Amino acid sequence: xxxxxxxxxxxxxxxxxxxxxxxxxxxxxxxxxxxxxxxxxxxxxxxxxxxxxxxxxxxxxxxxxxxxxxxxxxxxxxxxxxxxxxxxxxxxxxxxxxxxxxxxxxxxxxxxxxxxxxxxxxxxxxxxxxxxxxxxxxxxxxxxxxxxxxxxxxxxxxxxxxxxxxxxxxxxxxxxxxxxxxxxxxxxxxxxxxxxxxxxxxxxxxxxxxxxxxxxxxxxxxxxxxxxxxxxxxxxxxxxxxxxxxxxxxxxxxxxxxxxxxxxxxxxxxxxxxxxxxxxxxxxxxxxxxxxxxxxxxxxxxxx
Amino acid sequence: xxxxxxxxxxxxxxxxxxxxxxxxxxxxxxxxxxxxxxxxxxxxxxxxxxxxxxxxxxxxxxxxxxxxxxxxxxxxxxxxxxxxxxxxxxxxxxxxxxxxxxxxxxxxxxxxxxxxxxxxxxxxxxxxxxxxxxxxxxxxxxxxxxxxxxxxxxxxxxxxxxxxxxxxxxxxxxxxxxxxxxxxxxxxxxx
Numbered sequence: 371x372x373x374x375x376x377x378x379x380x381x382x383x384x385x386x387x388x389x390x391x392x393x394x395x396x397x398x399x400x401x402x403x404x405x406x407x408x409x410x411x412x413x414x415x416x417x418x419x420x421x422x423x424x425x426x427x428x429x430x431x432x433x434x435x436x437x438x439x440x441x442x443x444x445x446x447x448x449x450x451x452x453x454x455x456x457x458x459x460x461x462x463x464x465x466x467x468x469x470x471x472x473x474x475x476x477x478x479x480x481x482x483x484x485x486x487x488x489x490x491x492x493x494x495x496x497x498x499x500x501x502x503x504x505x506x507x508x509x510x511x512x513x514x515x516x517x518x519x520x521x522x523x524x525x526x527x528x529x530x531x532x533x534x535x536x537x538x539x540x541x542x543x544x545x546x547x548x549x550x551x552x553x554x555x556x557x558x559x560x561x562x563x564x565x566x567x568x569x570x571x572x573x574x575x576x577x578x579x580x581x582x583x584x585x586x587x588x589x590x591x592x593x594x595x596x597x598x599x600x601x602x603x604x605x606x607x608x609x610x611x612x613x614x615x616x617x618x619x620x621x622x623x624x625x626x627x628x629x630x631x632x633x634x635x636x637x638x639x640x641x642x643x644x645x646x647x648x649x650x651x652x653x654x655x656x657x658x659x660x661x662x663x664x665x666x667x668x669x670x671x672x673x674x
Numbered sequence: 675x676x677x678x679x680x681x682x683x684x685x686x687x688x689x690x691x692x693x694x695x696x697x698x699x700x701x702x703x704x705x706x707x708x709x710x711x712x713x714x715x716x717x718x719x720x721x722x723x724x725x726x727x728x729x730x731x732x733x734x735x736x737x738x739x740x741x742x743x744x745x746x747x748x749x750x751x752x753x754x755x756x757x758x759x760x761x762x763x764x765x766x767x768x769x770x771x772x773x774x775x776x777x778x779x780x781x782x783x784x785x786x787x788x789x790x791x792x793x794x795x796x797x798x799x800x801x802x803x804x805x806x807x808x809x810x811x812x813x814x815x816x817x818x819x820x821x822x823x824x825x826x827x828x829x830x831x832x833x834x835x836x837x838x839x840x841x842x843x844x845x846x847x848x849x850x851x852x853x854x855x856x857x858x859x860x861x862x863x864x865x
Contacts, residue, residue, distance in 0.1 A: 548818040581818040585758035
């Protein structure tokens with residue numbers, strides 16, 4: 371029944387890749403302070419800077435009633451193609467305690483800024499293609515009638531289900547007096563014709579602790595911390611819209627943007643009803659690589 | 675649109691594994707081409723350097739600032755701490771594209787030119803807030819207002835008048851910050 375990753379070759383490859391990635395992260399000498407928001411589920415309207423690659427790792431620890439607690443994790447490679455288009459690839463996996471560790475799939479996400487200038491509300495279109503299996507537990511978004519009991523099934527059964535989904539969001543975001551407020555209506559369609567359209571939402575508000583920058587470089591000053599809160603959940607589907615049999619979370623979150631280029635995020639999501647996991651503790655670390663596109667362009671004959 | 679959706683539905687039918695693999699190939703190919711094209715075209719557009727047609731178009735964006743924005747007063751005007759804080763912010767967020775000495779690179783125009791130096795503080799604040807998205811400069815409204823004003827204060831402290839446009843420079847330079855005539859910033863050194 372239980373599935374274990376026992377391939378030594380796969381294990382070695384992953385280990386080498388991880389070390390290579392860590393080496394690149396430490397070796398990059400360019401200095402760039404990311405100003406990342408603390409949101410983990412909600413999106414604001416800010417895109418990746420053109421030519422920059424951001425590598426992010428996130429973890430979610432979730433409690434599970436009627437099953438085993440789990441630790442889901444994902445890596446994101448986020449690239450700014452232009453000032454109005456950001457593309458991103460996700461790879462995800464999970465460990466269910468006393469069960470197994472498995473790779474759960476990949477996602478390809480694109481965000482397009484619709485307006486050239488800043489407005490009171492700034493819309494960004496988000497389109498994602500998901501190729502995941504049923505054991506995916508990263509809970510990057512909670513959709514339709516997703517409830518806690520869906521995740522109590524052992525990995526050996528869940529991994530047999532394959533999902534190909536299109537997810538679309540309208541990212542509406544506004545920044546005023548240091549505050550950012552973001553609202554994301556979400557629509558998801560499993561590409562099987564028999565599956566209904568699912569609905570969801572994510573909303574968030576955040577603000578830097580310090581609005582003014584200090585004249586000296588510092589790690590613990592208020593300008594480097596952004597605190598916020600987000601709320602997300604499902605809104606049913608086309609067959610049965612509404613709040614019944616849906617789960618919802620409230621998650622205070624904080625981001626720490628270090629002058630040494632790293633960003634740490636911590637978020638503690640609390641289930642708001644009986645269908646929700648009691649706790650989703652999430653944390654993440656990210657690092658930005660400016661001029662990554664230029665490096666790749668040079669490989670293909672671009673001007674140095 | 676309906677046809678596209680039907681196409682996706684066909685692809686997603688159970689038992690159409692080879693077609694799904696084809697879809698994956700198309701998606702991956704699109705990403706790769708997008709990344710390469712995005713950069714090559716950006717490089718081509720910037721071929722003329724920071725002072726070519728692209729540069730002129732970017733400077734032209736300064737003229738688009740509305741009157742109300744232009745006349746805004748800088749709350750940090752003359753504040754030496756704001757210059758230092760602005761220098762720090764510049765190093766963190768702007769130097770990558772505009773160069774450590776603000777002289778411009780292939781990715782961003784020179785900020786030492788008259789077009790920038792003679793612009794009002796409000797105009798510079800407006801450009802920072804709105805970016806020049808079509809020309810590759812992102813919006814910077816994610817920096818709170820006081821930080822954007824600190825940046826403006828720093829930019830205006832570089833008020834040098836080079837006789838000829840400064841040459842673009844590599845952003846990775848670790849040399850101490852100098853102005854267009856090769857001297858250290860006369861008024862406020864970059865920390």
